[in-house]
Amino acid sequence: MSDQLSPDLEARLGAWLANRAPTEIPASFADRIASIPRVPASTRRPRSALGRVTGRRSSALLAAAVVALALAIFAGGLFFAGSWRGLGVTSVTAPSASPSATPEPVTPEPVTPPPTSAAGWPSDFRSDGVLPAVLADGVDHGTFGTSIGRVRWVHLTGDADALPDPLAPILAPDGTLVWFAGGGPGSACYNDPKSAACTDPPVPRLWAAKDALAPREARPLPIDVPEASLQLIGDTFWLTSSDPLTVWSSPDLKTWEQTDLSGLRSPGPATIDWRTTISPFDSAGGSAVASVEYAAADPGRLLGFPGRQVNLALSGGGYVAREFHSRRDGGDKDLGAITVARTADGIRFLGENGHEVGRVDGVGQEFVDMWVRQGITYRQLAVLDGTRWTPVDLPVAPLADWPMLAKVGDALVALVVESDQRVRAWRTVDGHTWTGGDVLVAADGTPMRSSGATYRDGEQGRVLIVFGADDSSGWTSTDGETWKPASFVSGEIPPIRLKQGWFRTADQTPDGDWQASSNGSDWESVPALREVVRKTAPSGAGGSSESVVGNTVFFSVDEAEAPFTRDVWMIEFEQPAP
Amino acid sequence: MDVNDLLSQGTVAEPATDATDARERAFTQFVESRLADHYRIAAVILGDPTEAQDAVHDAFERAWRAGQTLRDLGRFDAWVGRILVNECRDRLRRRSRRPVTDISDRISQTFAAPDQLRTAVDRDEIEGAFGALNPDQQITIALRFYADLTIDQIAERTGTPVGTVKSRLHHALAAMNAELARSARAGGPR
Numbered sequence: 001m002s003d004q005l006s007p008d009l010e011a012r013l014g015a016w017l018a019n020r021a022p023t024e025i026p027a028s029f030a031d032r033i034a035s036i037p038r039v040p041a042s043t044r045r046p047r048s049a050l051g052r053v054t055g056r057r058s059s060a061l062l063a064a065a066v067v068a069l070a071l072a073i074f075a076g077g078l079f080f081a082g083s084w085r086g087l088g089v090t091s092v093t094a095p096s097a098s099p100s101a102t103p104e105p106v107t108p109e110p111v112t113p114p115p116t117s118a119a120g121w122p123s124d125f126r127s128d129g130v131l132p133a134v135l136a137d138g139v140d141h142g143t144f145g146t147s148i149g150r151v152r153w154v155h156l157t158g159d160a161d162a163l164p165d166p167l168a169p170i171l172a173p174d175g176t177l178v179w180f181a182g183g184g185p186g187s188a189c190y191n192d193p194k195s196a197a198c199t200d201p202p203v204p205r206l207w208a209a210k211d212a213l214a215p216r217e218a219r220p221l222p223i224d225v226p227e228a229s230l231q232l233i234g235d236t237f238w239l240t241s242s243d244p245l246t247v248w249s250s251p252d253l254k255t256w257e258q259t260d261l262s263g264l265r266s267p268g269p270a271t272i273d274w275r276t277t278i279s280p281f282d283s284a285g286g287s288a289v290a291s292v293e294y295a296a297a298d299p300g301r302l303l304g305f306p307g308r309q310v311n312l313a314l315s316g317g318g319y320v321a322r323e324f325h326s327r328r329d330g331g332d333k334d335l336g337a338i339t340v341a342r343t344a345d346g347i348r349f350l351g352e353n354g355h356e357v358g359r360v361d362g363v364g365q366e367f368v369d370m371w372v373r374q375g376i377t378y379r380q381l382a383v384l385d386g387t388r389w390t391p392v393d394l395p396v397a398p399l400a401d402w403p404m405l406a407k408v409g410d411a412l413v414a415l416v417v418e419s420d421q422r423v424r425a426w427r428t429v430d431g432h433t434w435t436g437g438d439v440l441v442a443a444d445g446t447p448m449r450s451s452g453a454t455y456r457d458g459e460q461g462r463v464l465i466v467f468g469a470d471d472s473s474g475w476t477s478t479d480g481e482t483w484k485p486a487s488f489v490s491g492e493i494p495p496i497r498l499k500q501g502w503f504r505t506a507d508q509t510p511d512g513d514w515q516a517s518s519n520g521s522d523w524e525s526v527p528a529l530r531e532v533v534r535k536t537a538p539s540g541a542g543g544s545s546e547s548v549v550g551n552t553v554f555f556s557v558d559e560a561e562a563p564f565t566r567d568v569w570m571i572e573f574e575q576p577a578p
Numbered sequence: 579m580d581v582n583d584l585l586s587q588g589t590v591a592e593p594a595t596d597a598t599d600a601r602e603r604a605f606t607q608f609v610e611s612r613l614a615d616h617y618r619i620a621a622v623i624l625g626d627p628t629e630a631q632d633a634v635h636d637a638f639e640r641a642w643r644a645g646q647t648l649r650d651l652g653r654f655d656a657w658v659g660r661i662l663v664n665e666c667r668d669r670l671r672r673r674s675r676r677p678v679t680d681i682s683d684r685i686s687q688t689f690a691a692p693d694q695l696r697t698a699v700d701r702d703e704i705e706g707a708f709g710a711l712n713p714d715q716q717i718t719i720a721l722r723f724y725a726d727l728t729i730d731q732i733a734e735r736t737g738t739p740v741g742t743v744k745s746r747l748h749h750a751l752a753a754m755n756a757e758l759a760r761s762a763r764a765g766g767p768r
Contacts, residue, residue, distance in 0.1 A: 010723065016704045017724035021618035022627050029617070029631045034609050036639050452756065538664060538737070545742070558737060 011331060121152050126575035129175035130552040132211040139213075144528035146516045148501035149574040153532050154213070156568045170232045171550040178208045178219070178253060180239070183226040204228065206239075208253065212552070212570055222248045222256035231280055233288065238280040245276055247290075247389070260388040266294035267393055268378040269346075269360050269367075273297040278382065278389070281405055284412040285430035288384040291405065292391070296376035303338055303349055304357030312338060312349075312371045319372075340368055381414070383431035394426055394434060406455045406480075408462050413480030415466065421449040423466055427480045440466070440475070440483060448475060448483075457497055459519050495520065499551050500576040506536065533569050551575060605642060612655055613638075616662055623666040623720045633669060637662040659735050663717055670713030707757040715750035722747060 121143060127133065131154060135141055140155040169177045183193060183203040193199075204226055206219040221228075225241040232238075239248040239256070248256045266274045274294040281291050296302075300310030303321040313322035319338040325331055338357075339350040346361035347368060360367060370376070381392040397418045404415045414426045414434070426434040440448045453466045461478060465486070468474040475483040495502040501518040509515055514529035538559045547554045552572040559565045613634070620630035620637075641658045708716060714736075721727045721735060729747070733740045 013704060013719075014723045016708075017622050017720060020622045020625050021724070022621050022630075025614050025617060026631075029634075030609070030613060032631070033613055033635060033638050034606055036605070036635070036642050537668065545738070 014331075122150070125150060125152060126577070127152075127572060128171065128550040128552075128575055129210070130171060130177065130212050130550045131570055131572045132213050135213070142532065144526075144532075146526050146528075146573070147524040148498065148503075148516045148518050149576070151528075151574070152572050154570045155532070156570075157565055169549055170230065172208075172232065172237075172253070173235055176208050176210055177212065177549070178206065178230070178237075180228055180230040181205045181207060182228060206230070206253065212549075219253045220256075222250075222258065229279075233280055234283055236283075236288070238288075240278060240280065242277055245278065247278055247280065249288075257387060259384060263388055263390050264292060264382060265391065266378050267380055267391075268294060268296075268376065269362055271360065272302075272376065274378075282407045282412060283431070284407075284410070284428050287431035289392075289405075289412055289428075289431045290382045290384070290389065292380050292382050292389075294378045294380075299371070299376050302358035302360065303335075304351055305335060310335065311375060312340075312368065314372055319368075385432075390432075392432070392434065395437060396424075404453045404455075406462065406464055408455075408464065408478065408480055411480060413464060415453040415464065415480075417450050417452060423448045423450050423453070425480050436481070442475065442483075443485060450474065496548055496553060498548075498573050500573065503553065503573070505546070506530065529571070532571070535567065608654070609638070612658070616658065619659075619720065619725055620662055620666055622724045623663075623717055624669060629669060633665045634662060637665045656734065660737055663721075663736055667713050667717060670716060703758055704754075707754040710757045711750050711753055714746050715753065718743060718746040719750050719754075 121133070121135070121141070125143075131152065135154070140157075141153060143150060143152045145151070169179045172178050181203050183198060204221060204224070206221050207216045208219050209216045222239065223241055223246055225243065225246075227243070228239055228241040230237065230239055235251065237250045237253055239250070240246070245261060247259045247261065249259060250256045261276075261278070264276065264278070266272070266276070268274065273296070275297045276292065276294050278290050278292045281289050283289060298306055299312075300306055300308040300321075300323075303310055303312065305321060305323070309324040310321050311324070313320050313332075313334075315322075315334060319340050321335040321338050323333045323335055325333055336352045339354070341348040341350055342365065346359060346363050347365075348356050349358040351357045367376075381394065382389040383392055384390075394414060394416070396416050404417075406413050406415070411427050411429045412431065416424045416426075418424065423440045424437055425440055426436045428434045442448055448466060448468070450466045450468060453464065455462055455464045457463075464477045464480055466475045466477075466483070473485065473487050476486040477483045495504045495517070501516060502520045504515045504517075504523065506512045506514050509523075514526045514533075515523040516526050517523045533555055535557055536555060538557055545554075545556050551574075552570055554568065554570055556566060556568045616637070617630060617634050620633045621627050624630050624633060637658060640661055641654070708719065711719065717736065718732060721732045722729075727735060729740055729743050733743045736743065738746075
C-alpha cells in the first residue's frame with residue numbers, strides 16, 4: 001500500500017483533522033486551567049474523564065522497533081554502559097549516588113530500582129554474548145524462568161539528559177555489537193555538532209563493543225560521510241551512503257571494498273537526471289541482491305519551473321503544475337494549467353500560452369499517469385557480479401506495487417501486486433536468473449486478488465502471505481511456488497520472535513499480561529517480567545522504545561521532566577539447547 | 579516579551595518573595611497565549627473536546643508543579659507540548675484496550691499500491707481509517723497534517739527518534755490506504 005498522499009488528499013485529511021479542532025475555548029475550561037497555580041491538587045474540582053493509568057507501548061511501536069530500532073543506553077547510578085554512549089565515554093566509571101543532575105528533585109516518582117537478585121547469574125546460562133558473563137558490583141540484575149527457557153536481566157538507570165540518541169546495534173557473527181553513529185539530520189550531532197559527544201572523537205564513527213555493557217571501540221570507516229546505513233546480510237557488512245552514492249562491503253569491519261555502481265541505469269527516460277538510492281537486501285546463491293530506486297532530480301524542469309518543487313497534478317479534469325507548500329504556508333499552489341500532448345516521439349508539456357515547456361521522448365500516457373500518482377520514480381533490482389552491480393529488470397507493470405522481497409530457504413522471492421490486484425511472483429536462487437512471473441491463481445483456477453503481501457517467521461519457518469481482497473482470507477506459501485488458501489485473524493499483532501519461541505509485552509495481550517510461547521499460539525504468563533520491568537512509558541513528557549538484539553529484548557523509558565531519568569531493561573532469553 | 583521571558587522572570591529575575599506571583603502571572607499569560615493551540619491539538623488527537631480539556635488540564639498542571647525545576651525555561655512551551663502528547667497517548671492507549679484491527683504490520687512489507695486515499699471523498703471513511711490507527715500513528719498523523727510539524731519537530735514533540743517517526747508515518751499512511759481500500763470494497767466505513 002502506498003505511504004504517500006496526493007496533495008488533494010492531504011488537503012482532505014488536513015481539513016478533516018481541522019474539523020476536530022474546537023473553534024472556541026469554553027470560558028469554564030479556560031478558568032479551570034488558569035486556576036491551576038492556586039488550586040491545590042487535593043481541592044481542585046473533579047474532572048470529567050477517567051483517572052490516570054500507566055500508559056503502554058503500542059503494537060505499532062513494536063512493529064517499527066523490529067525494523068528500525070532504537071535503543072539507548074547510558075550511564076547509570078550503578079554502572080556505566082560506555083559501549084553505548086555517543087559521548088566519548090569509553091570506560092567504566094564509578095557509580096554515582098545521584099545520577100540526575102537536577103538540583104532540586106521535585107516531582108515524586110523517583111526511580112527506584114527493582115529488587116536485586118542476591119544470587120549471581122547461573123554459570124551454565126547459554127548466551128549469545130549481548131550481556132556479559134560477569135557483571136560489575138552493584139549492577140541491578142536477576143534471573144527467572146519461563147516456559148521457553150531461563151531469562152537473565154539487567155536494569156540501568158541514569159540521567160537521560162546526558163545520554164545520546166538511541167542507537168540501532170547489530171549483533172555480528174562473532175558476538176560483537178556494532179553500530180554506525182552519524183551526524184546527519186535527525187542525529188544529536190546534527191543539531192549540536194560541536195558538543196563533546198560529536199567531536200571527541202568526531203562523528204561519523206563506526207563503533208563496536210564486545211557486549212552491551214563493555215566499553216566501545218572505534219572501527220575504521222571507508223568514507224567520511226555524515227549519513228550512512230550499516231547492514232549485516234549473512235556474514236557480510238554493507239555500508240551505504242547516499243551523498244555521494246557509495247556501497248561498501250566488509251567481512252570484518254576492518255577491511256572494506258567499494259562496489260561499482262557504474263552499471264546501474266534508470267529504466268526511465270535517459271534525458272531525465274535521476275537521484276539514485278540503493279539498499280542491499282539479501283543474497284541468493286552467494287550473490288548480493290539490492291533494491292534500487294531512481295527519482296527524477298528536478299521534475300519541475302519538465303513543466304517550466306526548474307529547481308522548484310513542482311509536479312504534475314490533476315485538477316478539474318485537466319492537468320496543472322502544482323508547487324509543494326506546507327499547509328502552514330497556505331498549502332500547495334497551482335502555478336497554471338498544463339496541456340499534455342502525446343506525439344509520435346513521446347509526451348509534450350505545454351504551458352498556458354500553448355508553448356512547449358518540457359518534453360519526454362519515448363514514453364506514453366503511462367508516464368503521465370505514473371507522475372500524477374507517485375511521482376517520477378522507477379525501481380529495479382540489482383545483483384552483484386564480483387564487485388559490480390548489474391541491473392535486473394523484472395517485467396513489472398508500470399503501476400504495480402514494487403515487489404515485496406523475501407528470502408525463503410535458499411531462494412529470493414519477489415511478489416508483485418498489480419494495480420488490478422493480480423499477483424505475480426518471481427523466484428531466483430542465484431540473483432541473476434529469475435523464473436516465474438505468471439499471475440498466481442487460486443485452487444479453483446481464478447486469479448488471486450490481493451491488496452498486499454508480507455511474510456512471517458513461524459514455527460515451521462518462513463511463510464509468505466498474500467492477503468485476499470476480503471481481508472480475512474488469502475494464500476500462504478513456504479517456497480514462493482505453491483500456494484494454499486489460508487484464513488487470517490483480523491487484528492492479530494505479531495509477537496516478538498525469539499530463537500526458541502515468541503514473547504508478548506503487556507500491551508500486546510488483552511489483559512495486559514506478559515507472556516511467552518514456544519509455538520506462537522499457546523501462551524503462558526510470565527509474571528516476573530511485570531515485576532522486573534517496572535514501567536513501560538514515561539510518567540510525563542518523554543518517550544520509550546524497545547528493540548530486539550539477538551535474543552535480548554531492550555526496553556528504555558525516558559523521563560523528560562524531573563528527575564530526568566532514563567531506565568533501560570535488558571531481558572536476555574537463554575539460547576535454545578544445541 | 580514572550581512567554582518564555584515571563585517565565586524566566588518568575589524564577590530568575592525577581593526576588594524570591596515575588597517569584598511565586600511572577601510565576602503565576604507568567605503562567606496565566608502562558609495559558610492565555612497558548613491554551614487554544616494546545617487544546618486544539620489535543621482535541622484533534624483525541625477527537626473528543628471534553629477529554630481534550632482533561633488532557634490539557636493534566637498536562638498544564640504537571641507543567642506547573644514541575645516547572646520550577648526546569649533546567650531550560652526557554653523551552654517551556656515545547657516541554658508542555660511533549661507532556662500533552664504523552665497524556666493524549668496514554669488516553670488513546672486506554673481506549674485501544676478494546677478490540678481494534680491493527681493492520682500496520684501486515685502492510686509493512688508492501689510498497690506503492692494505488693493511492694486509495696485519492697478516492698476517499700467521504701469524511702466518514704477518513705474517520706474510519708484514522709480510527710483504525712494505533713495511538714502513536716494517530717498522534718503522528720495529527721502532528722504532521724494538522725499541526726504541520728516537520729519530521730524533526732514531531733520527533734522532538736514526541737520524544738522519539740526521527741527514524742521511528744518516519745516509520746510511524748509510513749505505516750500510518752499505508753494503513754490508512756489499506757483501511758480505505760477495504761472500506762471502499764465493503765461499500766463504506768466499518
